[in-house]
Amino acid sequence: MNRGARASTIGVGIAFGFLVTGSGFGNYTTIHQALLLRSWYLFAVFGSAVAVAAAGLALLRRAGTTRYGGPLRLPHGPARRPHLYGAAIFGVGFGLTGTCPGGAVAMVATGGLAGLLVLAGLISGMWLRGATARPAGVRHPEIVADRLPVQPRMHVKDAPSGHGGHDSVPTLLVAEQPGGLGLTSRPEPDQHRSSAGPARRP
Amino acid sequence: MLKLLPALLPWWLAGPGLGLCVAALYGLANRRLGVSGAWLAAVIAPIEGWAGERWRVEFLAALTGGALAAGTLGSATRLTGYPVLSRTVPAAALLPVLAAGGLALGYGARCAEGCTSGHGLSGCAAGSPDSLAATATFFAAAVGVTFAAHALTGGAL
Numbered sequence: 001m002n003r004g005a006r007a008s009t010i011g012v013g014i015a016f017g018f019l020v021t022g023s024g025f026g027n028y029t030t031i032h033q034a035l036l037l038r039s040w041y042l043f044a045v046f047g048s049a050v051a052v053a054a055a056g057l058a059l060l061r062r063a064g065t066t067r068y069g070g071p072l073r074l075p076h077g078p079a080r081r082p083h084l085y086g087a088a089i090f091g092v093g094f095g096l097t098g099t100c101p102g103g104a105v106a107m108v109a110t111g112g113l114a115g116l117l118v119l120a121g122l123i124s125g126m127w128l129r130g131a132t133a134r135p136a137g138v139r140h141p142e143i144v145a146d147r148l149p150v151q152p153r154m155h156v157k158d159a160p161s162g163h164g165g166h167d168s169v170p171t172l173l174v175a176e177q178p179g180g181l182g183l184t185s186r187p188e189p190d191q192h193r194s195s196a197g198p199a200r201r202p
Numbered sequence: 203m204l205k206l207l208p209a210l211l212p213w214w215l216a217g218p219g220l221g222l223c224v225a226a227l228y229g230l231a232n233r234r235l236g237v238s239g240a241w242l243a244a245v246i247a248p249i250e251g252w253a254g255e256r257w258r259v260e261f262l263a264a265l266t267g268g269a270l271a272a273g274t275l276g277s278a279t280r281l282t283g284y285p286v287l288s289r290t291v292p293a294a295a296l297l298p299v300l301a302a303g304g305l306a307l308g309y310g311a312r313c314a315e316g317c318t319s320g321h322g323l324s325g326c327a328a329g330s331p332d333s334l335a336a337t338a339t340f341f342a343a344a345v346g347v348t349f350a351a352h353a354l355t356g357g358a359l
Contacts, residue, residue, distance in 0.1 A: 001231070001255075001256070001257050004230070004231075005230065005231035005232070005233075005257070006231075006256075006257060006260065008226065008227065008230035008231045009227065009231050009233065009257045009260055009261050009264070010260055010261070010263075010264040011226075011264070012223050012226050012227045012230070012231075012235065012261070012264075013260070013261040013262070013263070013264025013265045013267075013268065014264045014265070014267055014268035014271070015219065015222075015223050015268060016220065016223040016235065016265055016268060016319075017264065017265035017266060017267060017268025017269035017270075017271075017272070018268035018269065018271055018272045019211070019216050019219045019220050019223065019268075019272075020220070020265075020268075020269065021268070021269040021272035021273055021276070022207060022210070022211040022216055022272045022276065023210060023211050023213070023216035023217070023220070024209075024210045025318075026269070027210075028284050028285075028286065028287060029285070029286060030210065032286070032348060032359070035344050035345050035347075035348035036345075036348055036349065036352060037345065041210065041213055044213035044214075044217060045213045045216050045217040045220065046217065046322065046323075047217065048213060048214065048217030048218050048221065049216075049217040049218065049219075049220035049221040049224070049323055050221065050322075050323060050326050050327050051221065052217070052218040052220075052221025052222060052225070053220075053221035053222075053224035053225050053323060053324070053327030054221075054326075054327040054328075054329070055221075055225075056221065056222065056224070056225025056226075056228075056229065056327075057224075057225055057228060057327050057328055059225075060225065060228055060229050066228065066229055066230060066231065066232040067229060067230045067231075068230055068231055068232070069230070069231045069232025069233065070232060071232075072228065072232060073232060074228070074328040074330070075234060075324070075325055075328050075330040075332075075333065076328065076329075076330050076331070077330055077331065077332045078331055078332060079331050079332045079334070079335035079336070080332065082313045082314060082315070083313075083314045083315065083332045083335055083336045083339075084314075084335060084336070084339050085313065086309075086310045086311070086312070086313025086314030086315070086336070087310060087314040087321070087335070087336035087337070087339035087340040087343070088310070088339050088340070088343045089306050089309055089310030089313065089343075090306065090307055090309075090310025090311050090313075090314055090317060090336075090340045090343070091310070091339060091340035091341065091342065091343025091344040091346075091347065092303070092306045092310070092343055092344070092347050093302075093303045093304065093305070093306030093307035093308075093310060094307065094318070094340055094343070094344040094347075095303075095343065095344035095345070095346070095347030095348045095351070096299055096300070096302065096303030096306065096347060096351070097300055097303035097304060097307065098284075098287075099307075100237075100307065100317055100318040100319075101237040101238045101240075101241055101307060101308075101311060101317045101318070101319070102237035102265065102317075102318065102319050103318070104304075104307075105237075105265060105266055105269050106269045106272070106273075108269075109266065109269035109270045109272065109273035110269075110272075110273040110276065111273065112284070114284050114288075114300055117297060117300045117301055117304065118300055118301075118303065118304035118307070119304065120301065120304060121300065121301040121302065121303065121304020121305040121306075121307065121308060122241065122304045122305075122307050122308035122311075123241065123245050123246070123308060124301075124304070124305055124308060125304065125305040125306060125307060125308025125309035125310070125311075125312070126238075126241065126242055126245075126246050126308040126309070126311065126312045127246055127249060127250075127308075128305070128308070128309055129308070129309045129312040129313055130246060130250055130312065
């Protein structure tokens with residue numbers, strides 16, 4: 001990743017942390033009232049954020065390229081079983097704690113020390129998922145998706161050559177093989193194009 | 203703390219601002235904004251012995267800096283973070299519930315390959331089917347759990 005991209009990441013991170021905290025994502029009451037469907041503030045924030053981001057991405061799609069990161073690559077993957085049961089489990093945690101991985105940072109930053117307990121749970125949960133998914137990876141060494149950073153399957157608009165690509169996930173797409181981790185759906189052919197390096201085939 | 207910010211920024215400022223963050227990270231660095239991926243790269247990667255992407259770690263540090271700035275400029279200083287919950291539920295029950303809730307957040311986010319930001323904001327804005335399905339699912343589950351907690355506590359929560 002070049003300097004421009006790294007500086008952008010840091011700038012966006014500061015702005016994102018500031019806005020997440022300022023819009024009450026770290027405040028249990030704000031989230032709880034929204035999830036009780038008594039306050040629409042959070043949904044207004046969330047909805048307008050998605051709308052503005054979607055409009056921005058529509059413009060970027062037309063340009064097809066990015067300032068420091070090469071040809072634009074947007075996630076476009078089918079919904080699979082782990083997305084659904086993972087999201088359901090995540091939602092239970094979201095409802096119980098009234099916060100999320102970013103919101104917990106905001107909670108701690110505003111003096112909510114109980115957020116530290118949530119963060120400890122979050123780290124443990126991520127580790128637990130990696131540990132319980134590992135036996136499948138041992139039996140089938142090519143199945144490594146769950147040990148990799150959260151990385152969407154990419155839809156590539158242009159040839160990825162010359163692009164910096166992922167720093168550490170050249171084998172992600174191999175994990176999309178049917179049968180891995182109990183998945184049965186077959187990957188779409190175009191998902192294989194975004195591999196940054198030569199993919200290892202089983 | 204300094205009370206220079208309102209308790210909540212107006213939605214029409216915070217929402218579009220967050221949306222611009224998502225679009226800017228794509229438009230500048232070609233990366234999906236996601237906080238659970240940042241936690242994974244920053245903390246889990248060293249534990250499991252693989253190389254987490256450096257930009258994710260820097261993003262998490264920057265996010266923390268921005269959150270601290272907002273916390274310092276803002277009005278809120280809450281020593282527990284759970285004023286209503288800690289009045290309703292005894293501490294002996296509250297702490298395990300929070301830890302279990304955190305566990306569910308982490309396990310679920312890694313399973314689903316994203317969280318409120320990665321799927322909810324970035325993926326939904328890109329119109330990715332997995333993100334749309336995950337976001338609908340976690341919001342539905344969160345609303346269900348919240349209503350259940352409300353009913354179980356006799357409306358106290």
